[in-house]
Amino acid sequence: MARMTMIEAIRDAHAVAMGKDPDVVVMGEDVGYFGGVFRCTADLQKTFGVERCFDTPISELGIIGTAVGMAAYGLKPCVEIQFADYMYPAYDQIVSEAARLRYRSAGEFTCPMVVRMPTGGGIFGAQTHSQSPEALFTHVAGLKTVVPSNPQDTKGLLLASIADPDPVIFLEPKRLYNGPFDGHFDRPSKSWNKHDLGEVAPGYYEVPLGKANVVREGSAATLITYGTMVHVALAAVEESDVDVEVIDLRTLLPLDLETLVASVTKTGRCIVLHEATLTSGYGAEITSLIQAECFYSLEAPVLRVAGWDTPYPHAQEWDYFPGPARVKRAITTVMEA
Template identity: 65%
Template sequence: MTEQTTFTDADRTDGVEPDMVDQNAAPPSQTTGSGVQPMNMIQALNSALDVKMSEDANVLSFGEDAGYFGGVFRVTDKLQQKHGLTRSFDAPISECGIVAAAIGMGSYGLRPVVEIQFADYIYPAYDQIVSEAAKLRYRSGGQFTAPIVVRSPYGGGIFGGQTHSQSPESLFTHIAGLKVVIPSNPYDAKGLLTAAIEDDDPVIFFEPKRLYNGPFDGWHEKPVSPWKTQDLAQVPTGKYVEPIGKARVMREGNDVTILAYGSMVWVALAGAEHAGVDAEVIDLRTLVPLDIETIEASVKKTGRCVIVHEAPKTSGFGGELSALVQERCFYHLEAPIARVTGWDTPYPHAFEWEYFPGPQRVADALKSVMTGGR
């Protein structure tokens, strides 16, 4: 690589302060280096990029306003100042061009991490992702791969309106050759992004913007502290990897299994508490590959299943989860599988919080399955 260019505004800050959290560190997975500190999801993702760019000169980051400015949500803040213009840079407003360039870079040995400013903007790049990135290993007989990560903030919760709030994950889970990752907390966000960068195949990495600056109480957008269930905001400063394809049991229970991902994990936890049900809450973390073994074991134990996601119900990922649970756990089910989802409408900005699955809707579904779906 050529000599890197640096800037003189290294003291510029993004105004984001760490959340106040308990001091007990989450258990590390394949951790190197030392030190643990409280981070929100923005800081954890930034740390993952910084650690990998420092470790591997082939890792680079680019996207719209993702260079000098550090991204609209500051996930790439100061990476250009530290790693130089050839490693962290801005791209034209062309999502198709951004992903196409990344595929070319990846096929020749680089490991690009590209930022699509909002998941709603990813559609112009869909053909490149589906027809090129996802197929490159197969169509070349293994001669080339596309070790790229496509990062993007997704979902609602910041009053962004119709074109800044969509949840398009099911459009990518359907495509063979892609991996789809959606973390729910800072600890997993850093470990999973590290794993995604090291993966030799393309990874779609959706980041719930509702969780960027801290946790929320499940009922409102207001952040709360500390994180519930586990101290998942205590993040190692060094490198560690969370395996792609492994779910996390966030709450153990015996009466019903709740499957969720992203911000809906915290809604599911709040709903279980509100309903007073002994629910087991599973954070899927990665949709493809899916940890079906953990899901199957839980549903066979509880005999009931509720699925929660923010996207519309029709053709949402919850439909695939429901089919898999029915196929594998039919004789253990004591009630119909329930889905709690967004509405089958364009994203309704004026009714954003009514659109979201909330704890009351989750609690109602739990009570329904506990009475056999009646």
């Protein structure tokens, strides 16, 4: 087991996949010689050559359109979009081409491609470098959507995504890229802590898509979250006297509803936490499913804790993030209901 940041885990997953399968190629803006804006693809071009890891023009639509064609041809493109905020020009290609290729061709073609995108805030990136657009992908039939929260899962989920025969949207919380933090955005940690699973196994392994992880067992309430908010949830629960079970979804679609239902049936109370804006956020889907599947077990309404319904407020970044204080208030509310 090696200690790695999430960036290093992503780089290792690429190298392992490319070494195992000659059809895997890495492409995107500055991913080759420079190694990517966050250095996630550093040295891959040196190791595997310019035909396996190469730079593209600054055209997200062109990048995704080319990758769809490569995937239909039989290659396995792993695409990097520099920031999730930049994917909008390519959204039509993702939705109308990549997601529908298998269905439109009656199974004659598949689209084994991964679209990696840094997501979320926490690096003072302002409005055009900090969005959390996961709900735009979970609404699209034909796509799988993954959001890791730690290096070990990141490598295994990325390897599973590259091996998948259909398109996978792989959203990487940039707040977690360079190491752990203690769950308080105003108190970033510069050293490893017990919440960050920084030990990463060597070689090839997969973390199955569609399987959630119970990161903390509890009996009084269930807290469902993913990505950066896993660390916020754990920090909040540590400061609370309530025995809360914390579940890291890891994969938004396919969703491990079985694990969620089992937990909420046990605890009778549920909080859903995410960084994206509240209205029409992915938490609304989770809330609806829990209400439908666990109605007779619920002792209180399902609560959501999320970002503000506003364009990303750079000047109030730390207030925009749902922090432990807001989560603890939600825990108190759901227990008093």
